[in-house]
Amino acid sequence: MNSRHNPAVTPVLTSRLPAVGTTVFTRMSTLAMQHGAVNLGQGFPDFPCEPQLIDIVTEAMRSGFNQYPMMTGAPVLRQAIVDKVAAIYGHHYDVNTEITVTAGATQALTTAILCSVHPGEEVIVIEPAYDSYLPAIALAGGVPVLVQMEVDGDGYSVPWSKVAAAVTGKTRMIVINTPHNPTGSILREADMQALADIVRGTDVLILSDEVYEHMVYDGARHESVCRHPELAARSFVVSSFGKTYHVTGWKIGYVAAPAALSAEFRKVHQYNVFSINTPMQHGFAGYMANPAPYLELPAFYQRKRDLFRAGLAGSRFELLPADGTYFQCVRYDKISSQTEAEFAEWLTSEIKVAAIPVSAFYQQGKESGIVRFCFAKQDETLALALQRLATV
């Protein structure tokens, strides 16, 4: 029977993303809910944002900022971003041609990949990797080239010689992420030099996921690619207001890139998203005039990190370094020989604390005996989780 004549028959669709299923975050959050577990799985705060931020967005709506803004972002917000980046990293982006406001970092990452990568071109991704990179590369028709981080007693690190060896004549882009989700590691100045050495004299672009830029601890500094002019000249830098201001559900972020790259980014952005909601852009523009909220973020989260680490110090969990982000990775090989997914499910259903298996951040599900906890939680939430984890 010809389905054109029967509206009740759904046409067969060949998936553009056959490998994509329900994310591990959704699965673990559902399991956490079923078992009444403390959810240290998915990375989002369980505490509210500053009330002034809600006031200032509400005020923007009342003041009439409710129609389409400019496609590239409200000029006041782009200016606030330019000023912040210049003040912290010393790089001066052009407000009109080099900053684009996006629907969160996820859209910025996907759009940067879609506007750059042609079918058959290679994109180097360092694993474990945030889950949105590979589907975006697949949609672009790109070929992911995976390089795995190394992990030892000092924690995770990027083996730059392997990244260098992965570069071919077809390499279009290298994706980096610092501070790094899920490992909590950060790139240092020597890492940025190694990266610069690899791309110098090539056409390779850098996509730098810096959504945790304000969560770096123990006095270390965030190595934004835009601190390094040589790298900034070939980079899309992505950040997220959701992560910085405790409003992950607002889905607003930005991409900063040289004018020629931003122009191509905007061609895709214009017909995929067009523009981002107006009142929040005006709200953030006003709110960002005060740098205190992001300047205080390292101390705020370092205290939570230390609280969480101290709570696990006497346990059989082995703590990996947590130099940035709001994630703490732990080895559990003294407790169990289960796979990471099995162990995370057992923790959730039996101990009633949800975690995320790091294997979920590898395309081939590499097992390292490590799970990730999120410590962006109220002290009481962390205390309850620690009390339960102490029984393991």
Ligand SMILES: *Cc1c(COP(=O)(O)O)cnc(C)c1O
């Ligand atoms: C949360 C996160 C994102 C996505 O940020 P949104 O603004 O919520 O889209 C991107 N990259 C990493 C590494 C993240 O942890």
